[in-house]
Amino acid sequence: MSDREDHLVGEFPLIPKQERAQLKRDLLLKSGHELFILKGYEHTTAKEIAAHAGVATGTFYRYFSDKRQLLMSLLEDQIEMLMPPEPKWGVSDPESTLTALLEAYDKRIKEMGMQRVLPELLAKDKEFVEVLAAAKRKIFTRILLGLTMAYEKGLTWKDLDLNTVTWSLMTLAEHAPEKMKLCGNVTDYREVAKVICRFVFPPEVIKKLQLDKSEAEE
Amino acid sequence: MSDREDHLVGEFPLIPKQERAQLKRDLLLKSGHELFILKGYEHTTAKEIAAHAGVATGTFYRYFSDKRQLLMSLLEDQIEMLMPPEPKWGVSDPESTLTALLEAYDKRIKEMGMQRVLPELLAKDKEFVEVLAAAKRKIFTRILLGLTMAYEKGLTWKDLDLNTVTWSLMTLAEHAPEKMKLCGNVTDYREVAKVICRFVFPPEVIKKLQLDKSEAEE
Amino acid sequence: MSDREDHLVGEFPLIPKQERAQLKRDLLLKSGHELFILKGYEHTTAKEIAAHAGVATGTFYRYFSDKRQLLMSLLEDQIEMLMPPEPKWGVSDPESTLTALLEAYDKRIKEMGMQRVLPELLAKDKEFVEVLAAAKRKIFTRILLGLTMAYEKGLTWKDLDLNTVTWSLMTLAEHAPEKMKLCGNVTDYREVAKVICRFVFPPEVIKKLQLDKSEAEE
Amino acid sequence: MSDREDHLVGEFPLIPKQERAQLKRDLLLKSGHELFILKGYEHTTAKEIAAHAGVATGTFYRYFSDKRQLLMSLLEDQIEMLMPPEPKWGVSDPESTLTALLEAYDKRIKEMGMQRVLPELLAKDKEFVEVLAAAKRKIFTRILLGLTMAYEKGLTWKDLDLNTVTWSLMTLAEHAPEKMKLCGNVTDYREVAKVICRFVFPPEVIKKLQLDKSEAEE
DNA sequence: CATGAATGAGGATTCATTCAT
DNA sequence: GATGAATGAATCCTCATTCAT
Structure with a gap:
């Protein structure tokens, strides 16, 4: 969705782009976290993490290069x-x-x-x-x-x-x-x-x- | 094979069947053991264990119903x-x-x-x-x-x-x-x-x- | 994709998602059908059905839980x-x-x-x-x-x-x-x-x- | 077991060799027959047929070149x-x-x-x-x-x-x-x-x- | 001849990752 | 950016057949 569209729709861009992205990233981290705990790392699929975060599978890979990187990010935090x-x-x-x-x-x-x-x-x-x-x-x-x-x-x-x-x-x-x-x-x-x-x-x-x-x- | 033949060949290389089977089982256990340690349980495949033990994939399944059972056997010991x-x-x-x-x-x-x-x-x-x-x-x-x-x-x-x-x-x-x-x-x-x-x-x-x-x- | 883009590209090649999925499902059904007749049910593999339909093996399993279910779908029709x-x-x-x-x-x-x-x-x-x-x-x-x-x-x-x-x-x-x-x-x-x-x-x-x-x- | 051994044991060779072989063959045919009916051709394994006939897997292949041939023999009969x-x-x-x-x-x-x-x-x-x-x-x-x-x-x-x-x-x-x-x-x-x-x-x-x-x- | 352990190709299925829309 | 269908390599496991004993 472009900025232009946002303006056309007439809504104040409530959440800045970056912040929304951060939100999504956090959501994915949280999902990964929960599922890793629940089922183990190997037994958790990227698809599941994405679904649990309410985003599409592909979106997962926009925020993390792969499953391992999500884990590493979790750890860094x-x-x-x-x-x-x-x-x-x-x-x-x-x-x-x-x-x-x-x-x-x-x-x-x-x-x-x-x-x-x-x-x-x-x-x-x-x-x-x-x-x-x-x-x-x-x-x-x-x-x-x-x-x-x-x-x-x-x-x-x-x-x-x-x-x-x-x-x-x-x-x-x-x-x-x-x-x-x-x-x-x-x-x-x-x-x-x-x-x-x-x-x-x-x-x-x-x-x-x-x-x-x-x-x-x- | 007649008794006569047995004598000609000598009894040296004759390892009793059961013993050989036990040997192979042990070999597989050992391979599993080593590979589990080396690569982790999830990342070790039955095929690898078999290969490492110098036997075919199918042979693995003659001795163990699956990877998990091999592990359990290892643990029992x-x-x-x-x-x-x-x-x-x-x-x-x-x-x-x-x-x-x-x-x-x-x-x-x-x-x-x-x-x-x-x-x-x-x-x-x-x-x-x-x-x-x-x-x-x-x-x-x-x-x-x-x-x-x-x-x-x-x-x-x-x-x-x-x-x-x-x-x-x-x-x-x-x-x-x-x-x-x-x-x-x-x-x-x-x-x-x-x-x-x-x-x-x-x-x-x-x-x-x-x-x-x-x-x-x- | 914005509306503007839609118009530039034109709507001709846009087959609705659902319809395309249905199309693919039908293609798989058709392939299964043909191969079952040609080679018999047991001798047809999911991989073959997929290949014959021009899709990857995994795609087969998106549309059917297994070979048997494809057959059952064929029969229902x-x-x-x-x-x-x-x-x-x-x-x-x-x-x-x-x-x-x-x-x-x-x-x-x-x-x-x-x-x-x-x-x-x-x-x-x-x-x-x-x-x-x-x-x-x-x-x-x-x-x-x-x-x-x-x-x-x-x-x-x-x-x-x-x-x-x-x-x-x-x-x-x-x-x-x-x-x-x-x-x-x-x-x-x-x-x-x-x-x-x-x-x-x-x-x-x-x-x-x-x-x-x-x-x-x- | 050699003929000589048979004599040593002192038993009259009750069943002529050929006849015994025929017996075994018939036993295999019968087993194949029963199991094919019970579980279908594809779902019956050579091992099962042999086991059901009370012989070793390898013996199956002494009497029949393969599973298919056993079936053909059944049919000829x-x-x-x-x-x-x-x-x-x-x-x-x-x-x-x-x-x-x-x-x-x-x-x-x-x-x-x-x-x-x-x-x-x-x-x-x-x-x-x-x-x-x-x-x-x-x-x-x-x-x-x-x-x-x-x-x-x-x-x-x-x-x-x-x-x-x-x-x-x-x-x-x-x-x-x-x-x-x-x-x-x-x-x-x-x-x-x-x-x-x-x-x-x-x-x-x-x-x-x-x-x-x-x-x-x- | 009999045995049954061994083989390994082949089938079913999953899932990390890509990519057209 | 977002989507989720598509991909296909990789895994598990089976079983027809062979072969050393």
């Missing part, structure tokens, strides 16, 4: 969210902080559900694997930095390798949502947070931090 | 091995015990490589998910039992939920091999074992157990 | 035509009437050629058999009704079972075209009509009906 | 039986004679069931079609000869074409078993025989022949 957030140490009660962080992380994961699609791709798409690894490394670095600072303040265990601590923290955070499949249906983030705190801080530090916090609250 | 082994607590230095267990587990994982294929299936194959979950639950129960006994002996933290501890232990064991992607190329199992010990035993218990062990060795 | 037409009795010279009917029936059969495909299916497709049987029963009832009326007017043999007469009539009509394979290359419908008349009407009735007709024509 | 038998005219009550013949024919047909397989082949196997046509022509000639003799004795209609009469007779005989699908579940051969008699003999001849017979019986 969301990969940051897939990463465990960076906790702030030594600020207040670390167990509560971690609990909140884990909950927030889990919520985002559920919103995206992308982790169900990822494994399918890990097996074959080298580029994808690298993108993911890079993102993870980024978070890793941030968390490690935080821990190092805590270490320098004498807050953490002296005799644990911080790399390993960081990795363990991330791993438990990442997989916490799966926990309920094994241990009943409630994922109690506080308990996971407590576990994590045991290998981050020695008992006396935890006590001290909790005391600090209580005092601060008074 | 290997699912136990995929599970983290059960550690013995309170027997000797727990860090060393755990380290050894983690190493053994990793070795098995690497031998199989199946864990690269598994996640892909978790996303869509309900039956598979259930099989795997059942196996995990089995291990979970065993580990939990061990921890409960340790708890009763006063060895573990009093204020941690044992379910969560068990799950954390399993999760770190299961994912330890991936650690190297993040923290350089060496997965130091001793460090992971130390981390695990921090959330299983309070510091004084660890010290005591290590002392016991040293004394025993003297 | 043609099954009525496959049935022997219903003769009118006691109106004029029955031999001439029958002759004309047989000729017309044969012509339709030849146009369709479907009867060469049908027997192949009778052997295995239960649903198909039922569809066909229902259609036949419909015709059977109509013919039987006509004969019963003729019977009540005293036109037919008193001592023949009308069911059997009806069935014989239908059978000869249906198979008349095959006659030439046995008795030379000309199927003389008048002779078949005469044979049929012998078991429908007693000789004196035939004479009377022919007389009536001659008088009417004078 | 049975094609004569598929043909309507030749009635004897003017000997006794023709209706009774025909009834008996039709019954006998139907029984044989049912024993063989081959007519359910034939149509599938008519569509594609030229040689098969010719074999069948030749057999039909043979029967046709025999029946025609009988009718011609009856004609010369003044027994038949003067004004009917004997070719057509012969063909009609064969057609009704051949399809009589299908009659029940249309007209209830009983195929009354006597009624079909009566219909046939009407177009073979004029009423006065029938009466006369029946009289002759009654007298002969007295």
